[in-house]
Structures are given as C-alpha cells and as structure tokens.
Amino acid sequence: MGGMMATPNTLEEESHLYDLGGGGFWIDCNDIQEEGTWECKDGATDVDFRNWVDGQPEGGAAWNCGFLWATGWYDYPCDASYPAVCKKSVA
Numbered sequence: 681m682g683g684m685m686a687t688p689n690t691l692e693e694e695s696h697l698y699d700l701g702g703g704g705f706w707i708d709c710n711d712i713q714e715e716g717t718w719e720c721k722d723g724a725t726d727v728d729f730r731n732w733v734d735g736q737p738e739g740g741a742a743w744n745c746g747f748l749w750a751t752g753w754y755d756y757p758c759d760a761s762y763p764a765v766c767k768k769s770v771a
C-alpha cells in the first residue's frame with residue numbers, strides 16, 4: 681500500500697488527475713518555508729511545472745498550500761478541508 685501525494689508535471693497529467701479527483705484537491709505544493717517561494721513535490725521528486733490561474737497565488741503569508749481546481753492552481757489556507765489525490769508505483 682502507501683502512495684504519495686501527487687502534483688502534476690504536465691497539463692496532460694493535470695487534466696487526467698483532475699478527472700480522477702472528481703473536483704478540486706490538494707497538490708503537494710507549498711510556500712510554508714519561504715513566503716512566495718513555492719516548492720512542489722511529486723513523491724520525492726521536485727516538480728518545476730506550474731499552472732497558477734491568473735492572479736494566483738494571492739493569499740500571502742496566510743495561504744500557503746496549493747490547490748488544483750478546473751483549469752489551474754490556487755493557493756488556499758493549509759488547514760482547509762479538501763481531498764488529495766495520491767499515486768503509487770505499480771512497478
């Protein structure tokens with residue numbers, strides 16, 4: 681079992697994850713360590729892909745977690761209650 685919280689690496693993967701999620705969900709991105717510097721992980725791997733919606737992220741120091749909704753990413757308060765999508769290797 682197990683699995684890692686997923687962050688899309690491409691628009692195609694993002695679309696696929698969004699379809700699986702059936703609505704908005706957390707991605708493994710945050711700027712908790714340094715406000716404005718977003719670190720995104722896909723499992724243990726750093727993700728350089730970003731797909732912020734125009735005007736996002738907008739929440740400043742209070743909103744530090746990445747959320748995927750429809751066509752892009754938003755920042756939201758990390759203590760908000762939303763699902764996440766996890767993926768695991770089948771190898």
Ligand SMILES: [Ca+2]
Nearest residue numbers: 740741743744
């Ligand atoms: Ca922030």
